[in-house]
Amino acid sequence: MEGNSILHGKRILSVGAGSMAEAIIRGLIHANAVDPSQICVTNRSHSDRLQQLNKLYGVRTVEGADTHAKVRELAAADVILVACKPYDVANTLETLVGKIGNPVILSVAAGISIPLMESVLGGRPQVVRAMPNTACAVLQSATAVAFGQYCTEEAKRLSQEILSLLGTVSVVEESKMDVVTGVSGSGPAYFYYMVEAMQQAAESMGLSPETARTLVLQTMTGAAKMLQETGLDARELRRQVTSPNGTTMAGIRALEEADFKELIERTISRAAERSKEMGEQQASLLVDRKL
Ligand SMILES: NC(=O)C1=CN([C@@H]2O[C@H](COP(=O)(O)OP(=O)(O)OC[C@H]3O[C@@H](n4cnc5c(N)ncnc54)[C@H](O)[C@@H]3O)[C@@H](O)[C@H]2O)C=CC1
Numbered sequence: 001m002e003g004n005s006i007l008h009g010k011r012i013l014s015v016g017a018g019s020m021a022e023a024i025i026r027g028l029i030h031a032n033a034v035d036p037s038q039i040c041v042t043n044r045s046h047s048d049r050l051q052q053l054n055k056l057y058g059v060r061t062v063e064g065a066d067t068h069a070k071v072r073e074l075a076a077a078d079v080i081l082v083a084c085k086p087y088d089v090a091n092t093l094e095t096l097v098g099k100i101g102n103p104v105i106l107s108v109a110a111g112i113s114i115p116l117m118e119s120v121l122g123g124r125p126q127v128v129r130a131m132p133n134t135a136c137a138v139l140q141s142a143t144a145v146a147f148g149q150y151c152t153e154e155a156k157r158l159s160q161e162i163l164s165l166l167g168t169v170s171v172v173e174e175s176k177m178d179v180v181t182g183v184s185g186s187g188p189a190y191f192y193y194m195v196e197a198m199q200q201a202a203e204s205m206g207l208s209p210e211t212a213r214t215l216v217l218q219t220m221t222g223a224a225k226m227l228q229e230t231g232l233d234a235r236e237l238r239r240q241v242t243s244p245n246g247t248t249m250a251g252i253r254a255l256e257e258a259d260f261k262e263l264i265e266r267t268i269s270r271a272a273e274r275s276k277e278m279g280e281q282q283a284s285l286l287v288d289r290k291l
């Protein structure tokens, strides 16, 4: 662990202990970027889940109901990772008001806008909205980030440092976050779906499950490495696989007949729309509550 890192001695409190919180915690611990004692996790319920995270990663935990300990953790936090479901964000942030200093509020919640979070927190909170993906767990996330109006340079550097330990970081305008969510937040699931489909097809055509898994996984990994390491774009790499009138051409033709590119556009667009919709729902609930 680097003693001179901007993360040195910083306290990170994760509000939420689900898949995304675990992916980030696992990544930070595996990157050897923080000492487990710098991370504390809290959850609304399920103390067995907190115990599990403590056992797996050595992080500290506080139970939702453990009020004194929680108040202490909130007051001391340098970064509060908001990793609960989008519909829980506003209520969760409300419970922080008056109990926190001026930490970086690092939200990974899909759809929930920076202005909404700023308005719930009141004052001049340092809100950072990020959209990582679960590959944080293996330090390969494609993360996009947008900064709120009250973020200091230090807050921007701190959040970027944390996120860049977990993979690539692209700074975007907040208005692009729904699209980002459709592309790279949900993206791993499309990829896994493709893997499932290829494995299923391979098995139904007579390959053993083990052979199907090995061939499909290595094909995906090899193709991803070719994209990264050759610097060639996908179209050129595809051309190199496609012999005139050969097998690949026959396979690609089936994808074209099914309008594969249009299907992918629809897939990303639906996910992006859902992100926008979730944000709008939460914003209107908040307006209703204030009336
Ligand atoms: N799963 C993914 O691939 C990605 C998820 N996200 C975002 O991450 C967030 C979490 O998603 P998941 O981890 O998949 O959900 P999840 O359902 O696995 O975890 C959410 C956790 O938050 C806890 N929680 C709810 N309210 C709380 C409160 N007031 N205090 C403490 N804990 C509370 C719940 O008990 C639960 O453990 C969501 O907002 C999602 O949009 C973002 C990028 C990718």
Ligand SMILES: O=C(O)[C@@H]1CCC=N1
Residues within 6 Å of the ligand: 110, 181, 185, 186
């Ligand atoms: O499915 C979801 O809503 C979350 C956000 C991006 C990936 N998973």
